[in-house]
Amino acid sequence: MKVLVAGGAGYIGSHTCKALAEAGHTPVVYDNLHSGHEWAVKWGAFERGDLNDAATLAATLKRHRPEAVVNFAGLIDVGQSSRDPTLYYRHNVGSVITLLETMRAHDVGSIVFSSSCAVYGVPARVPIGEDTAQAPINPYGRSKLMAEMMLRDACAAHGLAAVALRYFNASGADAAGELGEEHDPETHLIPLVLQAAAGLRPGISVFGSDYDTPDGTCIRDYIHVTDLATAHLAALSACTPGKFAAFNLGTGKGASIKEVITHARAITGKKIAVTSAPRRAGDPPRLVADASLAATGLNWRPVHSDPENIIRTAWRWMSEHRSRAST
Numbered sequence: 001m002k003v004l005v006a007g008g009a010g011y012i013g014s015h016t017c018k019a020l021a022e023a024g025h026t027p028v029v030y031d032n033l034h035s036g037h038e039w040a041v042k043w044g045a046f047e048r049g050d051l052n053d054a055a056t057l058a059a060t061l062k063r064h065r066p067e068a069v070v071n072f073a074g075l076i077d078v079g080q081s082s083r084d085p086t087l088y089y090r091h092n093v094g095s096v097i098t099l100l101e102t103m104r105a106h107d108v109g110s111i112v113f114s115s116s117c118a119v120y121g122v123p124a125r126v127p128i129g130e131d132t133a134q135a136p137i138n139p140y141g142r143s144k145l146m147a148e149m150m151l152r153d154a155c156a157a158h159g160l161a162a163v164a165l166r167y168f169n170a171s172g173a174d175a176a177g178e179l180g181e182e183h184d185p186e187t188h189l190i191p192l193v194l195q196a197a198a199g200l201r202p203g204i205s206v207f208g209s210d211y212d213t214p215d216g217t218c219i220r221d222y223i224h225v226t227d228l229a230t231a232h233l234a235a236l237s238a239c240t241p242g243k244f245a246a247f248n249l250g251t252g253k254g255a256s257i258k259e260v261i262t263h264a265r266a267i268t269g270k271k272i273a274v275t276s277a278p279r280r281a282g283d284p285p286r287l288v289a290d291a292s293l294a295a296t297g298l299n300w301r302p303v304h305s306d307p308e309n310i311i312r313t314a315w316r317w318m319s320e321h322r323s324r325a326s327t
């Protein structure tokens with residue numbers, strides 16, 4: 001199957017392109033390189049373009065004639081979304097309008113969309129099932145919810161086939177060391193901890209040590225990027241005309257910030273200085289997925305996501321990629 005991968009030069013998108021190619025599909029990356037990297041486009045063609053640019057997108061669909069779209073393209077910094085909400089609505093919501101209209105004009109009937117556990121906000125109960133109330137608490141989460149609503153409406157109105165995948169905390173790197181996470185600025189815990197281990201930052205701030213969790217620090221559900229990539233293949237197969245479906249992607253377990261730091265110290269053998277900082281507004285104590293619907297509906301289960309493997313692959317990527325970059 002030929003698949004247009006919007007945002008395919010980014011972290012999760014590039015790993016998914018590799019998985020698509022390995023499964024015999026043909027990815028075509030469409031990316032404006034806002035935060036993606038041309039070096040990460042190794043499987044299939046690359047078309048540089050913005051999802052808001054209808055003319056370039058239409059020309060790309062006409063040239064490559066994909067059967068489906070996987071859309072990773074968007075802005076991902078929750079803090080920035082609160083400071084500049086319209087930027088997020090333009091890039092995470094407006095771009096999806098352009099995408100859906102252009103897909104319809106070019107008879108592309110299936111889409112898999114990168115959603116987020118941020119659509120749940122501060123959930124009333126954990127683990128979080130897909131039936132949990134969607135009540136996002138920041139513009140980033142709201143932009144994902146709005147995009148999901150548009151997909152649902154387009155399925156009902158035009159027979160679109162759409163699957164939204166609500167990722168928990170994407171982490172880790174390709175086992176072969178070909179790809180990994182490189183965000184600037186970096187806001188995700190594991191790369192920040194590993195940057196501290198590598199001496200690239202003085203240490204790590206832990207925001208809140210008095211939560212109602214076993215060690216007092218927040219618990220998050222870390223899911224390996226290769227497991228996320230595999231879920232996109234399953235979601236493409238699950239696309240059904242006229243139907244919108246949403247699945248949580250997580251492990252159902254979760255690790256605390258202190259546990260992540262302990263694993264990182266053991267795996268890297270480095271000292272990691274920790275500073276205690278006050279709680280941040282809007283940080284729930286525990287965000288853990290109930291991913292049983294993905295197990296039954298997509299026949300998907302995470303197999304790469306134990307915390308040690310996540311940190312080991314991320315550390316290998318950081319060590320090797322940095323030494324390559326400096327040569």
Ligand SMILES: NC(=O)c1ccc[n+]([C@@H]2O[C@H](COP(=O)([O-])OP(=O)(O)OC[C@H]3O[C@@H](n4cnc5c(N)ncnc54)[C@H](O)[C@@H]3O)[C@@H](O)[C@H]2O)c1
Pocket residue numbers: 006007008009010011012013030031032033034035036037049050051052071072073074075076091095114115116117166167168169170171183
């Ligand atoms: N990383 C996570 O933990 C996580 C968790 C939940 C959801 N998500 C969602 O998954 C998706 C991918 O996340 P990621 O971590 O790989 O991010 P990323 O920043 O590495 O990748 C996003 C890609 O989209 C491209 N892009 C952005 N805006 C674009 C536009 N208007 N037109 C064309 N290309 C554009 C960027 O250049 C980049 O290559 C995002 O939509 C994000 O919201 C990520």
